[in-house]
Amino acid sequence: xxxxxxxxxxxxxxxxxxxxxxxxxxxxxxxxxxxxxxxxxxxxxxxxxxxxxxxxxxxxxxxxxxxxxxxxxxxxxxxxxxxxxxxxxxxxxxxxxxxxxxxxxxxxxxxxxxxxxxxxxxxxxxxxxxxxxxxxxxxxxxxxxxxxxxxxxxxxxxxxxxxxxxxxxxxxxxxxxxxxxxxxxxxxxxxxxxxxxxxxxxxxxxxxxxxxxxxxxxxxxxxxxxxxxxxxxxxxxxxxxxxxxxxxxxxxxxxxxxxxx
Ligand SMILES: C[S@@+](CC[C@H](N)C(=O)[O-])C[C@H]1O[C@@H](n2cnc3c(N)ncnc32)[C@H](O)[C@@H]1O
Numbered sequence: 001x002x003x004x005x006x007x008x009x010x011x012x013x014x015x016x017x018x019x020x021x022x023x024x025x026x027x028x029x030x031x032x033x034x035x036x037x038x039x040x041x042x043x044x045x046x047x048x049x050x051x052x053x054x055x056x057x058x059x060x061x062x063x064x065x066x067x068x069x070x071x072x073x074x075x076x077x078x079x080x081x082x083x084x085x086x087x088x089x090x091x092x093x094x095x096x097x098x099x100x101x102x103x104x105x106x107x108x109x110x111x112x113x114x115x116x117x118x119x120x121x122x123x124x125x126x127x128x129x130x131x132x133x134x135x136x137x138x139x140x141x142x143x144x145x146x147x148x149x150x151x152x153x154x155x156x157x158x159x160x161x162x163x164x165x166x167x168x169x170x171x172x173x174x175x176x177x178x179x180x181x182x183x184x185x186x187x188x189x190x191x192x193x194x195x196x197x198x199x200x201x202x203x204x205x206x207x208x209x210x211x212x213x214x215x216x217x218x219x220x221x222x223x224x225x226x227x228x229x230x231x232x233x234x235x236x237x238x239x240x241x242x243x244x245x246x247x248x249x250x251x252x253x254x255x256x257x258x259x260x261x
Contacts, residue, residue, distance in 0.1 A: 015162045018210040022155060025204035025213040026123055027060035032249070033119045033151040033215060035065040040149055040241035044068040047117035049104040049142070050125040051075050054084045057121065058091055067096070072113065074102035105134050110141025118150040123213075127157040130182040132192065139196035146218045149239030152198050156189040156212040157181060186212060201246050217242050 030046075037044050044066065048057050051073035061068065071093070073084050084099040102109055104125055120142045126135045142152060160166070160181050167180045184192075189212075190200055198216035205212045220239045 013162065014208055015160065015166075015210070018206045018208055021206040022123070022211040022213060023056045025206070025211075026056045026121070026153060026155070029153055029202075029204065029213055029215045030057065030060040030119070030121065031064045033153060034060075034068060036217075036242050036245050036249070037118050037151060038066045039245045042118045042147075042149060042242075043070075043115070044119065045070045045072075045115055045117045046119045046121065047072045047074065047113055047145070048121040048123070049074050049102065049110065049138070050122060051084060051099070052080055052124070053087055054097075054099065055087060056123070058087060058093060058097065061093070069096070070115065071097035072117065073097065073099040074104070075099070076101065076103055105129075105138050105141075107137050107141035107144065110138070111144035113145050116147055116150075117145055118147065119153070120146050120150070121153045123153070123155045126154075126189070127181050127183065128179075130180075135192055136196065139192060139198075143197040143218065148218050148220045149242045150218045151242065152193065152216045152218065154189070154193055154214055154216070156186055156214065157183055157210065158185055158212065159183050160210055161208070190214070199243075201243075202250075217246070 034044050034046075046057060046068050048054060051057060052075065054073040054075075057071060057073060061071075073088075075081055075084065078101060081099050081101050088094055088097045088099060104110070104122065122138070122142065126138070129135065146152060160183065163181055163183075186203070193200065193214070193216055197219055199219045200214055200216045203212055203214040217239065
């Protein structure tokens with residue numbers, strides 16, 4: 001009984017409610033990214049570079065505007081790779097999705113992902129690492145991998161009301177040191193993403209202001225591209241079409257939101 005109460009308290013805590021809302025926001029923006037990529041005539045090839053079990057990616061596929069061409073989930077933890085692979089099998093997605101072990105801060109490994117992903121996801125990772133140089137390396141790898149017009153979903157964590165609880169209660173991924181979340185203001189996070197070569201399109205945030213989810217597009221000729229050959233079509237044209245589709249979608253949404261007078 002007491003255990004159940006403690007569990008309930010833990011699960012209902014504001015931090016966990018924020019995490020559940022972030023999952024919904026990720027799923028919403030991932031479905032949107034899939035629609036944008038498809039309407040720009042691109043393949044829909046998704047990569048998540050630190051996927052956990054990848055549940056939100058796999059669940060977003062139900063109700064997506066179109067089926068993806070491929071889904072690549074990566075994580076550093078062997079356990080997550082095993083459990084995520086089991087989830088892929090349980091959902092019958094073995095033909096389109098796979099889970100492999102990979103380091104999200106290894107630029108060359110990200111740049112070499114084949115086939116080239118058109119939608120990248122990085123969620124819940126960068127706040128574990130205070131060092132912006134690491135984040136820049138990871139984003140540069142994503143910018144190398146994703147062709148112009150491709151899309152990037154990234155999360156932010158501007159503040160957290162339970163920092164001390166987390167620092168004291170959870171084991172650190174950094175050799176037993178207290179796990180102090182690295183909060184970044186949204187401006188700091190957006191600048192890191194922008195200087196890697198992406199242009200932000202939109203953002204979601206939960207009602208407590210803890211977790212953000214943003215969508216950006218790989219900008220034409222920007223960032224630290226290493227010149228991998230793009231298959232299928234002119235990446236510049238794809239980029240222009242993604243921006244155009246995003247603008248039209250936004251206008252349509254604004255029209256729906258406007259009250260009928
Ligand atoms: C807080 S979890 C987020 C999981 C999932 N992306 C989400 O949003 O729910 C952080 C994940 O990053 C993974 N991770 C940590 N360091 C990593 C690295 N260097 N490369 C790849 N994954 C890493 C962990 O194994 C863990 O699954």
